[in-house]
Every structure is written in C-alpha cells, then in structure tokens.
Amino acid sequence: MAWxxxxxxxxxxxxxLGTISLPAAGTTKKPPAAPVNINTAGETELQRVPxxxxxxxxxxxxxxxxxxxxxxxxxLRAVAGIGQKRLDKMRPYLTVGRPGGVKKGTATxxxxxxxxxxxxxPASKP
Numbered sequence: 001m002a003w004x005x006x007x008x009x010x011x012x013x014x015x016x017l018g019t020i021s022l023p024a025a026g027t028t029k030k031p032p033a034a035p036v037n038i039n040t041a042g043e044t045e046l047q048r049v050p051x052x053x054x055x056x057x058x059x060x061x062x063x064x065x066x067x068x069x070x071x072x073x074x075x076l077r078a079v080a081g082i083g084q085k086r087l088d089k090m091r092p093y094l095t096v097g098r099p100g101g102v103k104k105g106t107a108t109x110x111x112x113x114x115x116x117x118x119x120x121x122p123a124s125k126p
Contacts, residue, residue, distance in 0.1 A: 030048075031048075031049070031050055031092075031093050032045075032048045032049060032093055035092075035093055035094055035095035036048065036049055036093060036094055036095065037094075037095050037096065037097070038060060038064070038070050038073065038076065038094055038095070038096055039064065039069040039070055039096055042061070043057040043058060043061055044057075046060055046061070049090055049093045049094060050089065050090065050093065051086050051089050051090040052090060055081075056079065056081065056082065059079045059080060059081070059082075060076065060079055063078065063079050069096070070096050071096065072096055073087070073090075073091055073094045073095070073096060074087070075096075076090075076094075
C-alpha cells in the first residue's frame with residue numbers, strides 16, 4: 001500500500017520546495033527617492049513604486065501608448081486591476097508632471113526674482 005511508505009514522497013516534496021526561493025516575510029519594496037512620472041517612466045522605473053509589479057507596469061505603459069499621456073495620477077484607475085485602495089497607496093510615489101511640479105514654460109517665484117547683487121566695499125584711502 002502506497003500510504004505506508006510516505007518517506008520518498010516527502011523527500012521529493014522537500015527537495016522541490018527547497019529549490020523555490022520565496023521572498024522573506026515582511027519584506028517591502030524601498031520606495032523611490034523622487035516621485036515617478038507615469039508619462040515618461042519605463043516598466044523598470046515603474047516597478048520601483050510600491051504596489052506596481054511587472055504586470056501593472058506593462059499595463060500602465062500599454063495604456064499610455066494606446067490612450068496617450070495621463071492627465072492626472074487618478075487616470076490610473078482606468079488600468080485593469082488598479083482600484084482606489086491600490087491607487088491611494090501608490091499616489092505619494094507618482095506624478096504626471098516634471099520633477100518638482102513645475103510645468104514647462106512656467107516660472108516659479110524664484111525664477112522671476114532678480115539675481116542677487118553683490119556690492120564691493122569702497123576702496124580705503126591711504
């Protein structure tokens with residue numbers, strides 16, 4: 001009877017499971033230092049965002065290619081599998097504009113301010 005000799009099956013199962021590498025429990029992805037632009041990022045860069053793996057990265061790039069650039073981060077809701085909860089977790093790491101939030105052709109107050117002037121002290125008379 002087969003049930004009387006489970007040792008070979010257990011050894012086979014242990015050897016198979018021993019070759020599978022699973023992520024350690026509690027490991028998380030290190031978030032990117034700066035927000036990722038969903039209109040310019042490739043799949044690899046998108047995967048740096050917590051909540052975006054290879055499948056969602058491909059879907060985001062495909063959506064951008066087919067429908068054009070995203071107007072806001074909320075547009076990611078149109079990507080299959082991205083619901084409000086997932087989007088809320090990813091939102092701090094995503095942007096649709098240039099880094100720093102400055103749109104092309106607009107100036108910040110620092111850009112409009114005149115450059116600082118340096119005054120040289122008057123020469124002393126001997």
